[in-house]
Each structure stands twice: as structure tokens, then as C-alpha cells.
């Protein structure tokens with residue numbers, strides 16, 4: 012399948028693996044790239060030497076393109092940008108911050124730049140910064156959310172119209188139905204995070220995968236609305252405690268003291284009650300752990316079947 016996203020990134024399927032801090036290193040990134048999608052290393056919690064190692068191991072495990080994700084606002088971003096340039100990574104996905112900070116520098120170094128965004132204001136800023144493509148992420152997604160909580164269904168078509176850039180839809184997509192819906196909205200690719208957590212090659216703690224598989228339709232919630240640091244997470248002991256503190260008007264410092272380090276606790280140590288189990292609403296739709304290649308092949312296969320069925324509605 013060809014879209015502007017596959018052409019731009021040099022990948023077989025227009026499927027991007029969302030970066031997930033503490034979770035997506037070279038193992039899953041290379042598996043995704045080998046399966047025809049775009050694998051992404053999350054740099055957020057890595058020291059520069061760990062990132063260099065991750066990039067080199069990815070290169071040793073795949074000949075296909077891969078990306079490094081850099082959350083702009085984090086203190087680690089400057090060093091990650093330097094590493095990406097020095098290691099000549101083909102693609103950088105910028106997130107959580109102003110694309111103006113690094114986009115021009117990365118592009119001058121010959122690196123393709125994608126920006127994750129949540130609003131049209133960020134879409135305008137991304138276009139001004141000269142990024143090559145954007146990832147429009149709706150409120151269904153797991154992890155850090157935009158403060159205005161636009162849904163993928165509403166955000167994607169507006170970003171398509173506004174920017175004219177190739178758009179990747181993210182948030183709430185885990186299968187062919189979501190993939191076809193994203194294309195219908197004008198997106199030319201999808202990014203998945205939560206679905207990737209439930210793959211064989213994902214190195215997240217098994218307790219995290221089990222919690223995801225067990226989760227139902229209403230088992231996620233959003234914490235941090237009162238502090239301006241919104242995260243979609245599983246409703247567990249930690250989330251309930253944070254929500255109570257927010258209701259009681261507790262300070263950001265108090266809440267941060269409880270929340271910081273939560274993702275590591277869940278994803279690395281396996282504490283799925285008092286750790287932060289970030290996952291999207293689609294966790295309620297996921298009931299198995301599958302190899303990445305199988306997942307992608309099924310999405311592509313089922314998408315053509317779904318499209319053929321849908322054509323019958325409009326062309327009787």
C-alpha cells in the first residue's frame with residue numbers, strides 16, 4: 012500500500028509504532044520496522060549513551076527505517092537531538108513541546124521530522140516549523156494527552172484540511188476498522204501505542220500486558236486535569252488516589268510526588284496497582300498478545316475486506 016507516509020518514510024505499511032517511555036527500545040523498534048511499519052525508540056527516559064546503544068542495536072537488527080521519539084519539553088531532549096544527529100538516524104518524531112525548538116536543526120542535518128500534535132494551534136506551529144508530516148493524536152490515546160481533549164474523529168480531518176501535510180492518525184486505533192476509519196478521515200497512516208503493548212516482541216512487564224488484556228471498555232481514566240499534566244491511565248489504586256487528591260484540591264507538588272516514577276514502577280517493576288499503567292481506551296478491545304508481523308498483516312488484510320464491504324453501501 013502506498014500513501015505519502017509510506018513514500019516519505021520508506022516503509023511498506025503506513026503503520027507507526029508509538030514511542031512509549033521505559034518500554035520501546037531497540038527490541039520492539041526493530042521488530043516493527045522488520046514487519047513493514049516504522050519502529051520508534053522512546054528517548055524520554057534514556058541517558059545519551061543508552062540512546063546511542065539503542066540506535067546501534069536497532070541498526071544491527073533491521074535494514075528498514077526507524078525513528079527516535081524526542082519529547083521536546085523534557086530536560087533529556089537537547090542531548091537526544093545531538094545523539095540523533097551524530098548517529099544519523101533517518102527519522103525523528105518530536106512530541107510534547109514547540110516544534111520550532113528543534114525541527115529546523117534536525118532537518119538541516121538531513122533528518123525527516125514528524126511532530127505529534129493535539130490541536131490546530133499545534134498544527135499551524137508544526138507547519139511553520141517546516142516539519143515533514145504530523146501525527147494527530149486524540150484523547151482516546153494512552154499516555155500524555157492534550158489539555159483540550161479533542162477526539163481522533165474530530166481532530167484528524169481538521170488537521171488534514173489545515174496543514175495539507177501527510178497526517179498520521181493516533182489514539183484509539185488497534186485494528187483494521189480503526190485503520191480504515193483513519194483513512195476515511197484523510198489520514199495517510201496510523202500510529203498505535205496500546206495495541207503494541209500487547210505484542211510478543213514488546214518488552215513491557217508481563218503484569219502490564221495481563222492488566223491490558225483484562226481491561227474493559229471503561230477501565231481507563233484521565234489523571235492530571237487539575238495540574239495541567241493529563242495522562243490516560245488504567246483505573247488502578249494509584250489513579251484512584253490521584254483523582255481523590257485532585258478532587259480535594261491538593262497541590263501539584265503533592266500529586267507529582269505520588270505520580271513521578273509511576274510508569275517505571277508499572278512497566279519495568281510490574282506494580283500494576285500503585286504504578287502508572289498508561290493505556291488507551293482501546294485496551295477494552297484487545298484480548299490477545301500477538302507477534303507484530305501477524306498484527307500488521309491482519310490489519311492490512313482485514314482492511315481490504317472491510318473496504319470492499321463498505322463499497323456495497325455506496326455503490327449498490
Ligand SMILES: Cc1cc2nc3c(=O)[nH]c(=O)nc-3n(C[C@H](O)[C@H](O)[C@H](O)COP(=O)(O)O)c2cc1C
Pocket residue numbers: 028029030031032034053054055080082105106107127148151152153154155181182183184202203204205206289290291292293
Ligand atoms: C505507556 C505509554 C507511554 C507513552 N510514552 C510516550 C512517549 O514517550 N512519547 C510520545 O510521544 N508518546 C508516548 N505515548 C503515546 C504513544 O506514542 C501513542 O501516540 C499513543 O499510545 C497512541 O494511542 P493509543 O494508545 O490509543 O494507540 C505513550 C503511550 C503509552 C500508552
